[in-house]
Amino acid sequence: MYDGGKIITGLVVFVGLVTFPLWSNVGKAAKKPDPKIDTPVIQQLAEKKCIEPKAFMQAEHMKILNDWRDSVVRDGNKLYVSSSGKTFNMSLQNECMNCHSNKKQFCDECHNYTDVKPYCWTCHIEPKEKEKVAWASIEENS
Amino acid sequence: MLEKALYGSKGYYVWILLLLGLIGLGSIAYYTQLTQGLKITGMSRDVSWGFYIAQFTYLVGVAASAVMLVLPYYFHHYKAFSKMIILGEFMAISAVSMCMLFIVVDLGQPQRLLNVILHPTPNSILFWDMVVLNGYLFLNIVIGWTTLQAERKGVTPASWVKPLVYLSVIWAFSIHTVTAFLYAGIPGRHYWLTAIMAARFLASAFCSGPAILLLLALLLRRLTKYDPGKEAIQSLAKIITYAMCVNVFFFGLELFTSFYSNIPGHMHPFTYLFFGLEGHGALVPFMWAAVVMAIGCLVLLIPPALRNNENILVPALLMLVGASWIDKGLALLVAGFVPNMFERVTEYAPTIPELAIAMMVYATGALILTVLWKVAISVKKEIA
Amino acid sequence: MGINRREFLKIVGISAVAGLGGATAVDLLRRAPVEASQASPNPKALTAKRWAMVIDTRKLTEADCQRMIEACHRVHNVPDIGTKQEVKWIWTEEYEHAFPDDMNEFVSDEVKHKPFLMLCNHCDQPACVRVCPTKATFKRADGIVMMDMHRCIGCRFCMAACPFGARSFNFGDPRPYVKEENRKYPTRMRGVVEKCTFCTERLEEGLMPACVEVSNGALIFGDLDDPNSEVRQALRSNYSIRRKPNLGTQPCVYYIV
Numbered sequence: 001m002y003d004g005g006k007i008i009t010g011l012v013v014f015v016g017l018v019t020f021p022l023w024s025n026v027g028k029a030a031k032k033p034d035p036k037i038d039t040p041v042i043q044q045l046a047e048k049k050c051i052e053p054k055a056f057m058q059a060e061h062m063k064i065l066n067d068w069r070d071s072v073v074r075d076g077n078k079l080y081v082s083s084s085g086k087t088f089n090m091s092l093q094n095e096c097m098n099c100h101s102n103k104k105q106f107c108d109e110c111h112n113y114t115d116v117k118p119y120c121w122t123c124h125i126e127p128k129e130k131e132k133v134a135w136a137s138i139e140e141n142s
Numbered sequence: 143m144l145e146k147a148l149y150g151s152k153g154y155y156v157w158i159l160l161l162l163g164l165i166g167l168g169s170i171a172y173y174t175q176l177t178q179g180l181k182i183t184g185m186s187r188d189v190s191w192g193f194y195i196a197q198f199t200y201l202v203g204v205a206a207s208a209v210m211l212v213l214p215y216y217f218h219h220y221k222a223f224s225k226m227i228i229l230g231e232f233m234a235i236s237a238v239s240m241c242m243l244f245i246v247v248d249l250g251q252p253q254r255l256l257n258v259i260l261h262p263t264p265n266s267i268l269f270w271d272m273v274v275l276n277g278y279l280f281l282n283i284v285i286g287w288t289t290l291q292a293e294r295k296g297v298t299p300a301s302w303v304k305p306l307v308y309l310s311v312i313w314a315f316s317i318h319t320v321t322a323f324l325y326a327g328i329p330g331r332h333y334w335l336t337a338i339m340a341a342r343f344l345a346s347a348f349c350s351g352p353a354i355l356l357l358l359a360l361l362l363r364r365l366t367k368y369d370p371g372k373e374a375i376q377s378l379a380k381i382i383t384y385a386m387c388v389n390v391f392f393f394g395l396e397l398f399t400s401f402y403s404n405i406p407g408h409m410h411p412f413t414y415l416f417f418g419l420e421g422h423g424a425l426v427p428f429m430w431a432a433v434v435m436a437i438g439c440l441v442l443l444i445p446p447a448l449r450n451n452e453n454i455l456v457p458a459l460l461m462l463v464g465a466s467w468i469d470k471g472l473a474l475l476v477a478g479f480v481p482n483m484f485e486r487v488t489e490y491a492p493t494i495p496e497l498a499i500a501m502m503v504y505a506t507g508a509l510i511l512t513v514l515w516k517v518a519i520s521v522k523k524e525i526a
Numbered sequence: 527m528g529i530n531r532r533e534f535l536k537i538v539g540i541s542a543v544a545g546l547g548g549a550t551a552v553d554l555l556r557r558a559p560v561e562a563s564q565a566s567p568n569p570k571a572l573t574a575k576r577w578a579m580v581i582d583t584r585k586l587t588e589a590d591c592q593r594m595i596e597a598c599h600r601v602h603n604v605p606d607i608g609t610k611q612e613v614k615w616i617w618t619e620e621y622e623h624a625f626p627d628d629m630n631e632f633v634s635d636e637v638k639h640k641p642f643l644m645l646c647n648h649c650d651q652p653a654c655v656r657v658c659p660t661k662a663t664f665k666r667a668d669g670i671v672m673m674d675m676h677r678c679i680g681c682r683f684c685m686a687a688c689p690f691g692a693r694s695f696n697f698g699d700p701r702p703y704v705k706e707e708n709r710k711y712p713t714r715m716r717g718v719v720e721k722c723t724f725c726t727e728r729l730e731e732g733l734m735p736a737c738v739e740v741s742n743g744a745l746i747f748g749d750l751d752d753p754n755s756e757v758r759q760a761l762r763s764n765y766s767i768r769r770k771p772n773l774g775t776q777p778c779v780y781y782i783v
Contacts, residue, residue, distance in 0.1 A: 076666060079567070123714055181698035187691075188691070250719075251718060261660045263659050263660060330687075331689075407626075484623040
């Protein structure tokens with residue numbers, strides 16, 4: 001083999017670089033996300049249900065939000081009738097976050113785990129820190 | 143053929159490294175812009191486009207370098223351009239690439255760029271500009287590369303290249319026309335709302351594009367001994383001279399209509415450019431420099447005896463490039479925004495980071511041009 | 527069956543392109559989770575065929591105008607930047623700057639020094655909508671020229687095209703400049719264009735636009751297509767002007783002088 005030393009060194013460097021994501025993360029397994037839904041508003045709900053079934057929301061919430069925003073902004077629609085026949089306001093900031101006022105424990109929990117960075121909150125104002133404190137104290141008391 | 147760009151003299155490598163260094167420096171500024179937004183530029187609510195879009199507009203003109211060679215060569219079988227034509231085509235690639243980069247660095251949300259394709263909007267001229275610029279880039283890459291490859295192998299280019307060449311000539315006119323339409327179709331901007339805008343763009347492009355090409359070709363001859371031929375140089379100089387005459391004439395037409403009609407809205411931008419308005423006159427020295435250079439270059443270019451002397455031709459071309467750059471790469475844009483929609487004056491000047499980002503784009507274009515021309519010259523020398 | 531290298535590569539290339547394109551197409555054609563029939567307007571919403579505003583400048587003082595500007599900018603989280611990269615939805619101008627084409631050498635003192643409210647004209651033939659390359663700004667069926675901030679790429683073609691200087695660009699992040707956040711309304715992000723929306727979010731709730739609400743009757747808002755509407759009555763009984771009507775954009779904001 002001509003230039004054997006160079007080739008082998010090159011191969012080692014190449015394999016090292018290609019496997020970078022693997023070995024750089026060894027032993028750093030993130031814990032399974034555990035989104036919380038026990039906010040004061042949800043606690044007071046008679047029936048603790050989201051607008052659509054949980055599995056559907058887990059899989060499709062981003063698509064629902066995407067459709068909502070087009071429907072609200074572009075078509076002037078405001079109301080959403082769910083599959084169970086209930087009516088909701090199509091609003092991330094004023095409807096979703098009204099119940100899910102714990103962005104850190106609800107939204108960020110999975111988004112951080114899957115490393116997706118939705119830019120919803122660069123414009124839509126997330127619930128205040130104060131509310132989170134209030135919610136935390138409720139949690140401690142309960 | 144691209145491997146030819148890997149072997150060069152020391153000077154060639156130093157030049158490449160220098161360009162990479164400039165790109166690196168500029169990208170620091172661009173990173174700042176990406177994270178902080180366009181607030182690092184000198185643009186404002188009143189002058190909402192600036193140096194980037196002005197350079198984009200000028201470089202669309204530079205992309206015309208190809209067509210002024212392709213048209214005589216293929217339509218009129220003017221063989222004297224045979225050694226120069228590939229340089230023109232490759233320079234068009236570089237110029238169009240810079241155009242697109244300038245558009246991208248000007249966007250507030252560059253990561254949403256593909257919205258232009260995801261939500262195609264035929265009533266927007268910007269949509270069509272994207273189509274014609276990409277088309278022109280594609281045409282020049284395919285034509286330039288295939289003809290060079292055929293030449294290297296000593297065969298005639300594939301039969302399907304010819305129709306593309308003819309298409310590229312017509313297409314070249316479209317990029318100037320459509321870019322002019324970006325401006326000429328806007329109500330309320332007096333400096334831009336003129337039917338002659340597309341014609342001015344063509345005239346300005348057909349002098350400034352070939353002038354830059356000719357200057358670079360002369361530089362190349364000095365550095366690499368690649369001679370495009372005396373006849374080619376003199377013919378191109380003649381084309382440039384005619385185009386510059388038309389360019390200056392068209393500008394005069396604008397002046398006549400504005401000032402003889404005496405309509406204030408039409409006069410204000412010119413007054414701002416040449417004399418200043420309400421005490422603001424940042425562009426006044428530039429404009430008079432452009433006037434001097436435009437007249438100066440015509441005096442040197444029109445008499446054949448002067449034009450054919452390369453010691454005179456080079457400074458004449460430099461003045462032409464200077465004058466056309468001030469006219470189209472600076473004044474055209476700013477005078478559309480000054481005075482603003484309320485007949486108030488807000489001035490514009492680019493900031494240092496803004497100029498650094500522009501430098502990054504120009505260095506990228508120079509890198510593309512260097513690599514492509516290196517390939518072309520190497521192939522030409524190989525078969526010679 | 528003979529197949530040479532050239533043909534093989536052609537087939538591979540075409541298959542790869544078709545495969546990638548096909549996958550994208552399938553993805554796009556997947557049924558949306560929200561059916562169109564599931565979404566509807568709020569029945570409380572105020573509706574019109576062609577929304578318009580009449581500004582009775584005779585009734586307005588600088589203080590009135592400031593009150594409306596304040597109301598609008600507070601409810602919409604409009605940042606107070608204060609440089610030439612400012613953002614504004616509604617503001618005041620002097621007569622000669624508001625109506626630069628009206629070049630009467632001598633104007634009554636009253637008109638000359640009166641504040642004129644400037645805002646988006648919600649034109650019938652909006653130049654901004656014509657030039658937008660992504661339909662981020664568009665015209666609704668009720669005449670309102672609307673912005674979709676989610677789609678805007680920040681090319682600022684609309685700002686060049688608008689003859690009324692109604693549009694502002696977020697050169698930087700606006701959040702630090704929003705003094706008091708209205709938590710019911712979003713802010714904007716850096717890199718998008720914004721402007722007055724005739725308060726679509728309030729109309730949906732059955733409310734009048736914020737500026738109209740605090741105008742004590744100096745601002746009239748209604749349906750230009752309804753001959754009996756308040757705006758039409760006001761225009762019938764008063765002389766009114768519009769900004770730059772010669773450009774043919776048909777502004778829907780009228781000024782009674």
